Amino acid sequence: MNPIIEVENFTKQYGDFIAVNDISFSVEEGSIFAFLGPNGAGKSTTINTLCTIFEKTSGRLLIDGKDISQEKSEARAAIGVVFQDSTLDVKMTIEENLKMHCVFYNIPKKEVEERIQFVLRLVDLLDERKKIVGALSGGMKRRVEIARGLIHYPKVLFLDEPTTGLDPQTRAHIWEYILKLQKERNITIFLTTHYMEEAEICHKVAIIDGGIIVAYDTPYALKKKYTKDKAYITTKEPIALENILNQYALSYTKKEGYYRVEVEQLDSLLEVLSQHKEYITNIEIKKGTFNDVFLEITGKTIREGA
Numbered sequence: 001m002n003p004i005i006e007v008e009n010f011t012k013q014y015g016d017f018i019a020v021n022d023i024s025f026s027v028e029e030g031s032i033f034a035f036l037g038p039n040g041a042g043k044s045t046t047i048n049t050l051c052t053i054f055e056k057t058s059g060r061l062l063i064d065g066k067d068i069s070q071e072k073s074e075a076r077a078a079i080g081v082v083f084q085d086s087t088l089d090v091k092m093t094i095e096e097n098l099k100m101h102c103v104f105y106n107i108p109k110k111e112v113e114e115r116i117q118f119v120l121r122l123v124d125l126l127d128e129r130k131k132i133v134g135a136l137s138g139g140m141k142r143r144v145e146i147a148r149g150l151i152h153y154p155k156v157l158f159l160d161e162p163t164t165g166l167d168p169q170t171r172a173h174i175w176e177y178i179l180k181l182q183k184e185r186n187i188t189i190f191l192t193t194h195y196m197e198e199a200e201i202c203h204k205v206a207i208i209d210g211g212i213i214v215a216y217d218t219p220y221a222l223k224k225k226y227t228k229d230k231a232y233i234t235t236k237e238p239i240a241l242e243n244i245l246n247q248y249a250l251s252y253t254k255k256e257g258y259y260r261v262e263v264e265q266l267d268s269l270l271e272v273l274s275q276h277k278e279y280i281t282n283i284e285i286k287k288g289t290f291n292d293v294f295l296e297i298t299g300k301t302i303r304e305g306a
């Protein structure tokens with residue numbers, strides 16, 4: 001697969017403050033990539049630089065093979081952006097907002113209607129096109145922004161925290177559109193998020209903390225590397241269970257009414273269970289979560305739900 005975004009040794013300083021510190025990564029064409037990190041980690045700085053809004057301090061950033069500093073307009077033509085804060089004109093209709101964007105991108109007049117229909121169909125807003133944006137719900141506004149970000153048919157869509165501030169049902173809907181875009185249109189999606197479950201849906205995730213990429217891989221590989229499954233065992237013979245756990249060198253914590261066992265070696269756990277099976281009254285195995293990944297790597301939990 002082709003990398004459509006290439007970032008090499010990117011650094012961004014605000015005065016003396018280094019907001020992003022020498023990061024490198026690439027994003028494959030047609031994939032969904034998440035930049036996951038807490039407040040102030042450097043996500044918006046990176047996205048805004050890639051979108052040619054901020055100037056880099058140093059490094060090389062390419063979009064669709066175009067250097068964003070030297071071939072700014074070519075790079076811009078390849079990207080669509082949905083910002084954290086709405087930039088729609090609330091006094092205008094959906095259609096008028098989109099038409100204004102067509103002018104901005106020099107879209108030939110004869111193509112405007114076809115494009116408006118195309119992008120509004122993608123986000124299921126075709127019948128609402130005459131509605132004033134100010135009267136729409138938060139979720140609908142976000143969908144209009146996504147439609148607007150697609151009107152010039154970009155190869156890459158940048159979404160800065162696309163679902164922040166939306167209720168869970170609306171968030172799920174926005175995700176339906178994101179997945180549809182990627183699947184049906186092969187558009188590369190680059191999004192920032194602080195929601196763990198959103199990062200989990202993406203093909204690749206880069207975890208950024210304090211301006212540095214601290215991990216970069218598929219969600220599956222990150223969980224495999226940084227988390228351990230846990231077994232929750234309830235027994236009629238606690239002392240016997242402790243003895244076997246010690247014998248197989250499995251770490252455990254005694255809790256009120258059950259034992260929490262770190263599953264370092266599945267073989268060892270299976271041995272323990274088979275030797276102790278007549279006393280076990282309940283067992284539950286929990287997989288490691290993305291929260292565990294983040295905690296393991298950064299030593300802290302990420303702000304959720306903001």
Ligand SMILES: Nc1ncnc2c1ncn2[C@@H]1O[C@H](COP(=O)(O)OP(=O)(O)OP(=O)(O)O)[C@@H](O)[C@H]1O
Pocket residue numbers: 014017019037038039040041042043044045046
């Ligand atoms: N214009 C600026 N001048 C000075 N410092 C800035 C400026 N913009 C951002 N910063 C600082 O750079 C760091 C990274 O900020 P950035 O907005 O990129 O983080 P973020 O990960 O996007 O966080 P959030 O989730 O809050 O948007 C933060 O410490 C922030 O205070």
